Amino acid sequence: KAGVTQTPRYLIKTRGQQVTLSCSPISGHRSVSWYQQTPGQGLQFLFEYFSETQRNKGNFPGRFSGRQFSNSRSEMNVSTLELGDSALYLCASSLGQGGNDEQFFGPGTRLTVL
Amino acid sequence: GQQLNQSPQSMFIQEGEDVSMNCTSSSIFNTWLWYKQDPGEGPVLLIALYKAGELTSNGRLTAQFGITRKDSFLNISASIPSDVGIYFCAGPLINAGGTSYGKLTFGQGTILTVHP
Numbered sequence: 751k752a753g754v755t756q757t758p759r760y761l762i763k764t765r766g767q768q769v770t771l772s773c774s775p776i777s778g779h780r781s782v783s784w785y786q787q788t789p790g791q792g793l794q795f796l797f798e799y800f801s802e803t804q805r806n807k808g809n810f811p812g813r814f815s816g817r818q819f820s821n822s823r824s825e826m827n828v829s830t831l832e833l834g835d836s837a838l839y840l841c842a843s844s845l846g847q848g849g850n851d852e853q854f855f856g857p858g859t860r861l862t863v864l
Numbered sequence: 865g866q867q868l869n870q871s872p873q874s875m876f877i878q879e880g881e882d883v884s885m886n887c888t889s890s891s892i893f894n895t896w897l898w899y900k901q902d903p904g905e906g907p908v909l910l911i912a913l914y915k916a917g918e919l920t921s922n923g924r925l926t927a928q929f930g931i932t933r934k935d936s937f938l939n940i941s942a943s944i945p946s947d948v949g950i951y952f953c954a955g956p957l958i959n960a961g962g963t964s965y966g967k968l969t970f971g972q973g974t975i976l977t978v979h980p
Contacts, residue, residue: 754906783966792973793907793952798966806965840906846966851895851956853968855906 752777754843754856762862768829771859773841775822781846782824783853784816787838796839799824800846828861836863867891870953870971878979883940885974887953896936897968898927899952907952911938943978950975 755774763769775782784796795808799818816826822843828835838860842853870887877883887896895914899907911922913929913936920927926939936953953971956964 756906781966783968785968793954793968793970795967795969800966806967808967842906842968844966851964851968852897852909852912853966854909855899858904858906860904 754841754854756839756841756856756859758859759857760860760862762864763831764864765831765833767831768827769831769861770825770827771839771841771861773824773826773843773856775824775841775843776854779843779845779854780822781844782818782822783842783844784824784826785840785842786810787840787858788836793840796826831863833863836861867957867969868953868955868971870974872974873972874975874977876977876979877943879943879945881943883943883947883976884937885951886935886937887971888935889955890934891957892933893936893955894933894958895955896927896929897954898925898936898938899954901950901952901973903949910951940976943976945978945980948976948978 757772781800783798785793787793798806802818813829818824838858840855840858842855844853868889897912898910901907911927916933917931918929924941928937950973952973954968957969
């Protein structure tokens with residue numbers, strides 16, 4: 751089975767711009783979770799989607815949003831970028847049900863905001 | 865804030881030595897997961913634990929789910945240079961509704977350096 755893929759791997763943006771990141775989960779996985787990783791805050795949960803519905807959301811401002819498509823692929827969007835949004839953005843896929851909490855991560859998208 | 869306390873924060877060891885790290889929480893977890901992350905990559909799942917007291921191995925790695933359900937341990941035996949990386953413990957923090965819905969809480973990580 752192919753693993754989780756994320757595109758692009760690297761992005762450089764300037765303050766005020768917006769960005770869209772993409773994640774393709776493992777085939778058969780219906781849940782996609784997004785995380786932000788920074789040296790100061792570690793790995794922090796952004797949100798989770800299952801069958802095109804957001805089921806859970808972390809403590810991030812409304813500038814961070816996401817969606818999931820019928821094929822389980824997911825996108826996250828960050829609008830009005832700030833310098834502090836520079837981070838590694840990780841998505842993880844899982845079955846999303848049945849008591850199995852194992853999540854499998856993609857390689858991440860490294861976002862740099864100048 | 866952080867719900868999982870991981871220690872030590874870093875370790876410097878010689879190749880061939882055994883390594884132990886642990887993770888503790890003030891909350892009860894029903895699942896403990898251990899991940900390894902290499903620079904510039906996403907975390908890779910090493911071991912998943914689902915039952916209090918469970919001891920699970922994956923090659924040279926052994927992890928245990930603490931009896932109190934508030935801690936977990938990871939041991940690496942006979943370390944090799946490719947064990948270098950950051951090791952994270954993680955678990956689903958159950959919300960008031962009894963579900964975690966895809967949210968894993970992570971420890972701060974243990975940075976492992978192995979000298980040949």
